[in-house]
Amino acid sequence: MLIVTTPSIEGKNVKKYIGIVSGEGLVGSNVYKDIFSGVRDVVEGRTSTYEREIKIARDKAIKTMEENAEKLGANAILNVRVKYSNLGGTMGNTILVSISGTAVEY
Numbered sequence: 001m002l003i004v005t006t007p008s009i010e011g012k013n014v015k016k017y018i019g020i021v022s023g024e025g026l027v028g029s030n031v032y033k034d035i036f037s038g039v040r041d042v043v044e045g046r047t048s049t050y051e052r053e054i055k056i057a058r059d060k061a062i063k064t065m066e067e068n069a070e071k072l073g074a075n076a077i078l079n080v081r082v083k084y085s086n087l088g089g090t091m092g093n094t095i096l097v098s099i100s101g102t103a104v105e106y
Contacts, residue, residue: 023064025057
């Protein structure tokens with residue numbers, strides 16, 4: 001499955017536009033992550049705990065989107081967009097990673 005952020009792929013013609021596909025992933029906060037995220041990495045002063053968790057959630061969202069596209073018979077996803085939302089409120093610092101794109105057949 002070819003997944004790109006561009007609206008087309010150079011040298012290829014779309015045979016069929018199948019539709020919008022999406023995927024989601026959540027990063028939840030908890031006491032232990034919050035405590036350890038307060039301890040910054042020595043290198044670059046970044047909080048690697050949350051970076052890893054966000055990458056895991058993003059990868060899960062991409063995989064779900066890809067699986068949904070495959071079920072529809074697509075072999076590529078164009079114009080992919082990633083959005084991060086802090087759900088806040090009763091969800092604490094839960095971050096939603098949502099990804100969407102256009103499933104196509106080349």
